[in-house]
Structures are given as structure tokens and as C-alpha cells.
Amino acid sequence: MVRAPCCEKMGLKRGPWTVEEDQILKSHVQKYGHSNWRALPKQAGLQRCGKSCRLRWVNYLRPDIKRGNFSDEEEETIIKLHEMLGNRWSVIASRLPGRTDNEIKNVWHTHLLKRVKQNGESKPEKHIRIPDYCHLNDTKLSQSEDSTNPTLSGCKNMEYAQMSPQPSSSDHSSVTDTSETNSTGLIKVENIDSSEIYPVIDEDFWSEPEMVENSGMPSSSFLDDLQFPFPSSDSSMDPAGCYGYGPKVDDSMDFWYNLFIKSGGIEELPVQYLQRYNYLADERI
DNA sequence: AAGATGGTCAACCGCCGTCCT
């Protein structure tokens, strides 16, 4: 199926919006809402395509748009979120009230990318801390080309693992990196025979849990059945409170983002979580 | 003073997923 362009070029205006057009669009949306962007310009009397109207509203006219420069705190947040999420601008924007994905994307490319690159040169490695309830000696984690293998072994004591930035789903080359990050940004365990030490985490592991009725919690039998490095009875070991199960792939990215946040950032995350996130991100490519 | 270069950012393009018929 070949799609027609989003708007007929004939008779429809393009380019910068005038003050008059802004006023028309703003008052129309405030009065009637925007249930149908395609029909909106006609209803409002604008010589624009619906997409253009939507973009103008979302990126400029929306009343909750925050104007002005980004604060240091906002910039740090973007850097951190980008490290975790890659070029998922809309997700990043959803965590920065009043900021649009377009704005964040621009700031990233014009300011933050350079800063991250500079910092990257002085900080050659990023690390995640692996909790000591994992049990493995001499674990060495590195980048992997095997982007779809969600299995992971553990570690012993407090080991450190290299962590690469999560690449974009569609443009790996644009991801900031210090040097030799591979295209997947995933992690694997080297120099161990994981099958001897840890159970492989298969897809069943991430399936929907059996729930206790009306509790919103997984059943104890479900938890008991889990072969997870966290003691399921100790929720403090599982900062997201997810007890080792994951939602289905389609609706899970936000779940994992929340997990990152709740767990206090990437440094506190069990590597299993990161692997699962990477795996799901890869699924979406 | 003027052209070259680089930075910024609003807007556009094309793809994709979802919804609806």
C-alpha cells in the first residue's frame, strides 16, 4: 500500500506559522478540542494540513509548554534518561513537564551530545552495580552482539559491569558513545559457564504472574516458582516491586522505565533488569 | 564590510502502530 502524502500540497500552506494562524488554531482547539486533526484545519478555516496543525499545537501552542532555557537539572535528567532509553524522545519528554520531544531532541543535538561526548572521553566506562545476592566469581560483563538472548547469570559480591548506552531503535549511529559501543548496547556474560550456576531465564520467567484476587500482587505460589536471583519475600531487594515478572512486550517499556526510576537509577539496577529492558527494546526494532 | 561557517530550532517527511470499517 502506497500512502499519499499527509497533505495535498495544492493550496495548503507550509512553513512558519503566522500570529493569525496561531490564534485561529489555539482558539479552535480550546473551544472544540482536537479529536480529529485531519478535519480540524478545514473546520477552523486554516490552509494547513492536520499534521502541521497538530505539530504546531503540540510543540508551541499548548498552554502547558514551558518556555526558556533548560535548567541544569533538566539537562541532567535528559542525559540520564537518554543513557537509559536512547532516542526515545517522547518518553523522555513525558518525564519533563512542559517540554516537548522536539525541544528535547534539539537540545540533545545542539548541547548535550557534545557535553556527553566530552565527559565520555574523561570517563571511559559506565558501570552498573550488581548486587551481592548474585553469586558468581570473576564475572566479566561486556558488550554482546547477541541482542536477543535474555539469559543472564549472576555475580558474586559486589561486581561491576560495563554498561553501554541504549541505542536508538532506528538510528544507532546517532547514539552518543565514548568509543567502541556495539550496535546493540547489550550485555552478556563472558568467561563463565552460566548454565552450571544459574538457571536460564526463559520467556516463561517473564510471563504474566498468577495474581492474588483483588490484591494486585502475585500469588505466593507464583513467587515461589520463580527462579529469580531476588529473594521474592524481600521486596527491598526488588525496588520496583515487580517480583521478577514482567509485563507483556507491547506495554512494557514504560514499566521498565518506571523500574529504573524507582530503583534509583542505573547504578542500582540488577543487570537482569537491564537485560530485560534491552531485550524488549530490541523486540521493538 | 562581506562572505564563510557554525549553532539553533521550528517545521517537515516518512515510517509505523493502532483503530475502524
Added chain:
DNA sequence: TAGGACGGCGGTTGACCATCT
């Protein structure tokens, strides 16, 4: 179930402005 309509997203473009040479 197929296919069209639509919204949303990320990548890219190009106009405008500031600074440099």
C-alpha cells in the same frame, strides 16, 4: 481479515542568526 485513515514518533531539513576570518 484486509486495508484505509489517522496519530505519533524519530530523523532530517532549511531558514535565520551570530560569530569568525
